[in-house]
Amino acid sequence: MSMSRIKIFDTTLRDGEQSPGVNLNKLEKLEIAKQLERLGVDIMEAGFPASSKGDFQAVKLIADTIKDTSVTGLARTTKGDIDTAWEALKGAAEPRLHLFLATSPIHMTYKLKITPEQVIEQSVNMVSYAKQRFPQIEWSAEDATRSDWNFLAQIIEKVIDAGATVINLPDTVGYTTPAEYGKMFHFIRETVPNIDRVSLSCHCHDDLGMAVANSIAAVENGVTQVEGTINGIGERAGNAALEEVAVALKIRSDYYQYDTGLKLDEIKRSSDLISKLTGMYVQANKAIIGRNAFAHESGIHQDGVLKNTETYEIITPELVGVNSNTLFLGKHSGRHAFKDKVESFGIELTDDQLKEAFQRFKQLTDHKKEVTDDDIYTIVMEIKTEAQAVSKYELKSFQVQYGQATIPTATVSLVTPQGKTLQTACTGKGSVEALYNTLSTLIEEELKLLDYQLNSVGGGKDALAESHVQLSVNGEAMNGRGSAQDVLEASANAYLNAVNRYIITKQSVKPKEVVKQ
Ligand code: KIV
Ligand code: ZN
Secondary structure, eight states, X not given: OOOEEEEEEEOTTTTGGGSXXXXXXXXXXXXXXXXXXXXXXXXXEEEOGGXXXXXXXXXXXHHHHOOSSEEEEEEESSHHHHHHHHHHHTTSSSOEEEEEXXXXXXXXXXIIOOOHHHHHHHHHHHHHHHHTTOSEEEEEEETGGGSOXXXXXXXXXXXXXXXXXXXXXXXXTSOOOHHHHHHHHHHHHHHOTTGGGSEEEEEEBOTTSOHHHHHHHHHTTTOOEEEEBGGGOOSTTOBOBHHHHHHHHHHTTTTOOEEXXXXXXXXXXXXXXXXXXXXXXXXXXXXXTSTTTTOOOSHHHHHHHHHOXXXXXXXXXXXXXXXXXXXXXXXXXXXXXXXXXXXXXXXXXXXXXXXXXXXXXXXXXXXXXXXXXXXHHHHHHHHHHHTTOXXXXXXXXXXXXXOTTSOXXXXXXXXXXXXXXEEEEEEOSSHHHHHHHHHHHHSSSOEXXXXXXXXXXXXXXXXXXXXXXXEEETXXXXXXEEEESSHHHHHHHXXXXXXXXXXXXXXXXXXXXOOOO
């Protein structure tokens, strides 16, 4: 049976980054971009260059670095946005622009306040303008699924004539159903006379939990490109989870005759990197990559799996790169073996960073018998993040007193970015609050805790603790993460990491501005 190749368009760094509370700096975005390249996505949308200086710099850095994947950036249908996108993307191996304008009555009337004729004119003019520079232009009809199909057919024919090479019909508000979305693409293919000159793309949001099913319905109706994000992150309920689309097509290749170019065994690593950097952890029962996706709890299931894994397991963990995560390196492991392991994650460290990582690994082996891949990965990611701050707050020491009959009190000693050591003590309703109150007293910036999470890395009573916080720093939301053997130390590290990430942003670029679309 011959399989048709479906292109994967990853928008984790653009639509995914629009998730509430997510803010990645440009080096974190580059780290994700490199992993997406290893995963084998065909196209990655690195950001929205005109939306902020930070986005511009990140898109440019990614376009200049990534060579095996086509890099694109989003733009509104204005000359300014297109020019800015060109400046960011001109160094890419294959500069590609993603232009969008809304086509639904509700968006045209209330948001854009322009007529359908003006929407056609603006789209055609800006596709022609962009064509002077970009060889590849994707044009998206925002809110396509609530647009009039005849209007869509009319505008699509014109933007193809103007030079668009890909037509994307997004389900912007996650409103459509598989049958309806499939019919819409069928209608467009039947009605638009020049449709064979372009590729069709789908882009689904998950408000009704149908983003993946809708994407596959689109593929069954002639769409050759699927857009989405890893872990399904994105605004509101998120986007179609690309790992689910790719694995569904693979596992049901008896039914669907499509495949993707994704290296499926890079899925778990991609998912882990993105959840660690964004702070958006996937739920345990998430399809494909959730912690429980391969766990069998009931006795009947366990018995069946022991007799033959296929009784209850349609996907093997190995297919998506989930290893058994058993003992990997221990007390006696050498620098060489450690370096090989770090390289196998696909993460590049400088000699100094590697030295520091090895030292922390050795410290960990003093307390933890079984050091897993996850532990090493956590150490390495922490070092990469810390390395970005030129000057930063550093925790020198801390002590927390807690007892049911006493008032929780934390004493913290902290080194400021200017190299001064400060110390004070504060109380709180619990240990973490006492610690955070003390830190916030010592730190100059205006701080407010917005969110706090604590997880264990892997299992076992000696597992590393990983904390994730969201802080408002001088009114700007910033994520921070930290790990340590102890939960309070991990919590303190996460808090300081959010402050330090804010400082890094201030050192390089202005914060993300809100863009009016
Ligand atoms: O959901 C959407 O409509 C989008 C467009 C910008 C393509 O993300
Ligand atoms: Zn979207």
